Amino acid sequence: MKKIIFSIFLLLFTLVACVDDEGNDPVLGEDLTNISYNPTPHELTIPPGLPSMNIPANNPLTVEGIELGRRLFYDPILSKDSTISCNSCHKLTNSFNDVVAISPGVGGLIGNRSSMSLINVGFQTNGLFWDGRSLTLEDQALHPVENPVEMGEVWKDVEVKLRRHPDYKKRFRQAFGIENTVEITKELAAKALAQFERTLISANSRYDKKKFQLDPNPFLLSDLESDGLKIYFDDQLGAPNDPKGHCAHCHDGSALFSSEVYRNNAITQVATLNDFPDKGLGAITGNLTDNGLFKAPTLRNIALTAPYMHDGSFPTLESVIEHYNSGGHFADNVVIGSITQLNLSEYDKAALLAFLQTLTDTSYYDNPAFQNPFN
Numbered sequence: 001m002k003k004i005i006f007s008i009f010l011l012l013f014t015l016v017a018c019v020d021d022e023g024n025d026p027v028l029g030e031d032l033t034n035i036s037y038n039p040t041p042h043e044l045t046i047p048p049g050l051p052s053m054n055i056p057a058n059n060p061l062t063v064e065g066i067e068l069g070r071r072l073f074y075d076p077i078l079s080k081d082s083t084i085s086c087n088s089c090h091k092l093t094n095s096f097n098d099v100v101a102i103s104p105g106v107g108g109l110i111g112n113r114s115s116m117s118l119i120n121v122g123f124q125t126n127g128l129f130w131d132g133r134s135l136t137l138e139d140q141a142l143h144p145v146e147n148p149v150e151m152g153e154v155w156k157d158v159e160v161k162l163r164r165h166p167d168y169k170k171r172f173r174q175a176f177g178i179e180n181t182v183e184i185t186k187e188l189a190a191k192a193l194a195q196f197e198r199t200l201i202s203a204n205s206r207y208d209k210k211k212f213q214l215d216p217n218p219f220l221l222s223d224l225e226s227d228g229l230k231i232y233f234d235d236q237l238g239a240p241n242d243p244k245g246h247c248a249h250c251h252d253g254s255a256l257f258s259s260e261v262y263r264n265n266a267i268t269q270v271a272t273l274n275d276f277p278d279k280g281l282g283a284i285t286g287n288l289t290d291n292g293l294f295k296a297p298t299l300r301n302i303a304l305t306a307p308y309m310h311d312g313s314f315p316t317l318e319s320v321i322e323h324y325n326s327g328g329h330f331a332d333n334v335v336i337g338s339i340t341q342l343n344l345s346e347y348d349k350a351a352l353l354a355f356l357q358t359l360t361d362t363s364y365y366d367n368p369a370f371q372n373p374f375n
Contacts, residue, residue: 029182030163032173039064039175047203048212049255053122059138059191061198064175066369069196071171072189074372077161078144079151080106086144086193087372089115093365095301096121096200101312106152112278114312116297117305119364122198126260130294130310133284137194142186155186162189200370202301203255205361221358228355231348243348245324249338250296257299257359264292266328266339267309273332278311289333303360317356321349 039062044053055061072078073086089103090096096118102110113130121128127135134140144150145158162168163181172184175192207229209215221229234244252259262281270276273291282291294310308314314323327341328334344352364370 029180030169031180032169033179035170035173037173037177039177042066042199044199044201047201047208047255048214049208050120050201050203051123051255053198054125055198056136056138059194061195062175064171065192065195066199067196067373068168068171068175069192069194070369071168071373072193073196074374077165078153078158078189080153084151089144089150090118092370092372093304093362095119095202095304097305099306101307103150105147105150109149109152111147111149113310114307117301118197118200119202119301120256120298121200123256124258124260127262127295131280131284132262132295137197138187138190141190141193141197145186158189159184159186200364202361202364204363205300205359207355207358208255208361210358222354224351225354225358227348228351228353229358231344231352232355243342243344245342245344245348245352246338246340247299247352249335251299258296261296262290262293263296263335263338264331264333265294265296265309265324266330266334267311267313267323268292268331269329270331280310292331292333299356300359301361303357304362317353318349321352325349 042061042063042065044061046052059065073090076082076085076088078085084106089098091098094117098115101114102112103115104110116130122137126132128137128140129143134143142155145153145155162172163184168184169181172178172181172188172192176183176188178184178188204214206220209217210220231243231245232247234242234246234248248259250259250261250263250265251257268276270292273282273288276282276292279291281293281295282288284290302308303317306316308317308320314320321344324339325342325344328339
């Protein structure tokens with residue numbers, strides 16, 4: 001009898017716990033049709049040189065959807081213990097990247113990869129994450145929540161938290177036209193996050209102003225920086241005997257500064273292709289020759305995103321340049337010509353570093369649409 005009474009009490013407690021202050025059960029749902037639904041289309045402003053962005057037909061940009069995504073991006077409600085938000089690992093003033101090699105997740109847990117910059121992420125078309133496991137921003141947004149060393153939550157519980165939240169109920173209705181709180185799902189949350197991330201555009205560096213003649217000042221780049229530009233683009237701009245950086249093989253000369261290729265960039269010494277501690281793309285494809293391959297990230301704002309590489313193993317840009325100058329560690333899937341001993345002089349290395357710093361754009365810091373709405 002005591003067991004039956006306890007079971008009834010537990011059931012009643014659970015039902016009461018699921019009811020919000022207004023008497024609505026987020027599981028059974030709450031009608032939202034009294035809230036107006038009239039979304040405002042948002043047109044992206046694409047800076048000179050950047051390509052057009054492919055916006056999915058089933059997730060058009062709206063003012064309401066982007067604002068919902070911004071709030072979800074900065075809100076630790078998505079994490080298990082309400083301590084970690086997307087912003088925890090993707091900080092505004094670091095090109096939406098982090099300042100540590102490996103970002104801590106819930107409970108201080110540490111994974112094995114460095115965070116990636118989200119600047120201009122909406123233009124990427126060849127997979128997301130270091131290993132390319134997500135093909136769309138909508139899919140990418142789903143992963144960190146349930147990663148045990150990131151947010152450590154389950155989406156089912158996040159959905160309940162969002163359905164209970166008085167502000168989010170209204171915002172999901174305004175963004176997506178849902179009629180009941182039970183329609184607040186992880187898929188809609190991911191769509192909102194993807195909308196916000198597609199707006200994170202940065203292309204107002206000194207290089208851009210020079211390249212696209214946005215500034216009439218003829219001295220936007222110093223002689224040192226101009227020499228670094230030639231080293232970076234080597235075959236395209238330099239003379240046959242000029243020093244070559246071979247940078248554009250993986251970080252091409254397009255306005256995105258990434259070829260979106262997956263490469264073994266020779267930072268890990270292994271005896272065979274089976275020996276990579278992190279197999280990267282190979283773990284996704286199952287192909288032996290893909291082991292140790294990681295996506296070449298954008299070099300825009302690269303000076304803001306230290307430390308570097310998929311494992312955060314290089315603390316400075318100088319150490320990255322030294323690595324590539326040395327030729328790194330050969331393996332059977334290292335692309336000869338892309339990774340090779342460069343024999344750059346001290347001046348050449350200083351020039352290349354100076355050029356990379358011209359890719360920095362901090363003007364987006366002041367864009368209120370990118371900033372934390374809870375501050």
